[in-house]
Each structure stands twice: as structure tokens, then as C-alpha cells.
Amino acid sequence: MQITRYSAPEFDPYGDNRPVDDPDASGWIAPTATGPLDARLRLPGSKSLTNRELVLAALADGPSTLRAPLHSRDTSLMVEALRALGVGVEEVGDDRGFGRDLLVTPAELFGGSTIDCGLAGTVMRFLPPVAALALGPVAFDGDEAARRRPMRTTIDALRQLGVDVNDDGRGALPFSLYGTGSVRGGEVAIDASASSQFVSGLLLAAPRFELGLTLRHTGERLPSMPHIEMTIAALAARGVGVETPEPGVWIVPAAPIRALDVDIEPDLSNAAPFLVAALVAGGTVRIEGWPEATTQVGAELERLLPLFGARVERDGDDLIVDGGRGVIGGDAPRAVDLDLSIGGELTPALAALAAFADGPSRITGVEHLRGHETDRLAALAAEITALGGEVSELDDGLAITPRPLHGGAWRAYEDHRMAHAGAIVGLAVPEVAIDDIATTSKTLPQFPELWTQGLLRRGLAASADAV
Ligand SMILES: O=C(O)C1=C[C@@H](OP(=O)(O)O)[C@@H](O)[C@H](O)C1
Ligand SMILES: C=C(OP(=O)(O)O)C(=O)O
DSSP: OOOOOOOOOSSOTTTTTOOOOSSTOOOOEEEOSSSSSSEEEEBOOOOHHHHHHHHHHSSSSSEEEESOOOSSSSHHHHHHHHHHHTOOEESSSSSOOOOOOEEEEEEOOOOOEEOOTTTTTHHHHHHHHTTTTEEEEEEEEEEGGGGGGGOOOHHHHHHHHTTTEEOOOOSOOOEEEEEEEEEEEEEEEOOOTTTTHHHHHHHHHHSSSSOOOEEEEEESSOOOOOHHHHHHHHHHHHTOOBSSSSSSSEOOOOOOOOOOOOOOBBOSSOOOOHHEEEEOEEEEEEEOOOOOOOOGGGGGHHHHHHHHOEEEEEETEEEEEOOTTTTGGOOOOOOOEOOOGGGGGGHHHHHHHHHTTSEEEESSSGGGGGGGGHHHHHHHHHHHTTTTTTEEEETTEEEEOEEEEEEEEETTTHHHHHHHHHHHHHHHSSSHHHHHGGGGGGGGGTTTHHHIIISTTOOOOHHHHHO
16 A cells, blocks of 8 residues: 655644535544554543542642643543632643643632533542532532433432532432531442442542541442552552452541652553554554553553454553554454453443454443443444444443444544544444544543544545645
8 A cells, every 4th residue: 555644734623534425414524544554643641540640639738740641621620620629730841742731739628619520420420529528518510411420329428428418319410518628437338330430539538538438339240440449559659558358348548648749641541442443444553651550441452452353562662553454454353252341431442343343242241331421332332223233232231243334424422432433433434424523522632633643644545645
């Protein structure tokens, strides 16, 4: 294949894509790849690490700097919410590519504000236990879609902690609580089967409770364990040792949270669509700055992508995924049977890949995805099926039977990872029109630019040749 380079125009979210012919179709036409990739990318910081470190820095015993944090909708919501509670958050230093560092200065927390959670699970589940430490009322609300996300466990836990919560009984946003400036703490039992974030939110604030916290999970399953491990590791780095005497029980001592300057790793879950692209377009995708050791569940991609037939290797700090000839070169990925309970957020990208596999695949263990940004199981089934695929919803996942796909509208449902999944499908299927690519700003505002200019620069033959 002839590799054509072209000079990138001023950033434009439509990249090199011409408008759709169908006047009824609208949106971002996902670029098709016409040859193997040879991409090397650096990605912005992890949402999960940035929002944990913002919360811990806000509760710490002195100022902390977050180096290379993520700047996206979810992290801006967290910053604004902490500021509304009285915490100082300032941008400092130089912009080294994806925004400046953040200096967080703790302060006595005060109420009187309404916190906009947007659609961020980390904001709606991490901040209520923090707000309970403030003096005065704090109200929580978010996007319309956020009002459908499960919150009952947080509300129940606050009540067990003695916090006065005012809600409408639906177990969802909006609600308000009345902080008295302190939380007694002690024993709390919760069912966190709908989200690990219920556990993380309580653990993050617990060192500031007078008695600390003994938290017991009573449900039958607990998704996203690596995210809980990430919370425990972040606390440990700031001098708080969480004990886990048995699975599903966490003991957090009342202890100072130490101020700490931290480097935020690149977001490895956001690497998923880019790495998966190698198996669809063929060729290699290299992500820079892949950590040697990490608590991010995206690191599982190193194990998961070979199950689809990829060759994965490390070269220094880079992770390289070689997709061979890829779908467009005639190599279907291998069908898989995956339990993704530890990393449900990887499902949209891997389901999109499975739609091109050499046989039927199943992804299970992800019932809780029904309470994510949208019901991701329903959304993936609907959108892949609408393009000619055959996907059925299981109680706890998806059954995906590859069929020839055609172009058409792809709804993102305000879900960044649904938009990523549409872009993956569009690599091999012309005229996939994603209705809301801007929704990727939730965790990766640079997605359209990185996809068209970073990933596909060498694989975008048709439009690039013309330049
Ligand atoms: O704690 C976190 O940072 C997250 C935990 C997970 O939530 P669930 O356990 O609700 O899936 C994950 O899916 C989400 O993207 C981020
Ligand atoms: C589930 C996700 O987000 P949130 O943090 O809003 O739960 C996600 O990013 O896949």
C-alpha cells in the first residue's frame, strides 16, 4: 500500500471526512481505513486516576500537585465541584500537550452549593461522602441520563453513617444532604453489585471519618475489582492502609491523608479503541508511556487482545499491538468467550471488534453496564444490529454473531465508549455516521483528532491521496 502523508488542517472534528450523501443522515462519518496502520500515539491521563487523586488531594493535610492530569468533562466537573466545596484547584506549570498540571489546596469544606455531576459516575459516587464532611447543605444533580444511574447504595450508606439525606425515594439523582462538618463513621453494609464506585467513594473519604470505616459488601457480585484496588493503592500512597480481612470487607482507619505530588498515567481504557483498530485496519498501533505496573484495568488489553489474534509486545515504554492483515486485509479476529466483570468499561470496544470475528462470541459478567452512561448492553445490541449484525442481550452480557455490516446511523447515547465503538466499526464499514462524536469529551476530548490525524494518518488513503 502506498503511504500518503498530508499536512493536517486546523483541527476540525470532522477530520478528513466528506459529508454523507444521505441528506437524512447526520453526524460524524467514521473514517474508513484503506490500509494497514503504522501509528504511534500518546494519550491523555486516566480519568479514574485523575478523579481519585483530585478527591484525595482535596482531603489531604497539605497541597498536592497532579502532574499530567486528564482535562476532560468528567475531570472538569470534579474540579468545579471541589471548588464549590471550598477547595483550591489551580492550573500550574506549562502545558506539555494535554493541558497543565493541577495544584490542589485543601480547605475547610463548606456547603451551600449544588454539585453538577454531569454524567460522571466518579463525581456522583465519590463526592457525596466528601460533601458529608462539609458544613451546610449540598445538593447533587446531573444530566438527564445521570438521573437514571443507580445511586441508592450511596444514599443508603450516607444514612447508615448518620448523614441526613433528602431524596425522592427513586435511589437516583437529584438529592441533597446536610453536612455537619464531621462524619462519625463506623460500620456500614452496602450492596455494591451495581457499581464498584459505591465502594471507592466511601473508602476515599473514610480516613476523615471520626472512627474510620468498616465497609462490608453484601451483594453476590462485585464488578470492577481493579478499580477498588486502584482506590486502595491511591490511599496507601498517601499513608492510609486499608485492610481487607476477607473478600468484600474493607477497614479504613481514621488517619491523615498525606499531601503528595503524583504523576497521572495515560488512560489505558481509552487506549482500547486505538489498539483494537490494529485488528480491524491491520498493521500496528503503538501507545507511548504504557506503565510497567499499574492498577488500571486497561492493562488487561495486553492479555485480552491476543485472544482475538493480535500480537502484543512491549518496546521500552511503548505497548505495540500488531493486528496482522486486519479485517480489511481479510483476517477476521478470533471469536472469544470473555468474562469482562473486572473491566466492564472495555466492553464497547471489544464488542465492536467481536462483530467482525470468525464466529460467534460472548461477553459476560457485565450486567452492571445497564447502569453506565446508558444501558450499554441494549445500546450495543441495537446499534450493531441496525447495521446488519446479529447481537442479542444476555442477562449479564452480549452474544455477538458476525454478519456482513453496512453503513448507517450509529447512536452514541451520550456515551463516549459507544462513540468509540462506532468509530471502530466504521474503520471497516463505509458510511457509519456517529450522531454525537462530541460526547467523547467525557474522558477524551481529543478523540476525533487522535483518531483521524494520529491513528489513521497513514491509513486514510482515499481522502489523504486527494490532498
Ligand atoms: O472507579 C472508577 O474510576 C470506575 C469504576 C468502574 O465503574 P463500575 O464499577 O460502575 O463499572 C468503571 O467502569 C468506570 O469507568 C470508572
Ligand atoms: C462507566 C464509565 O464511566 P463513569 O465513570 O461515569 O461510571 C466509563 O467511563 O466507562
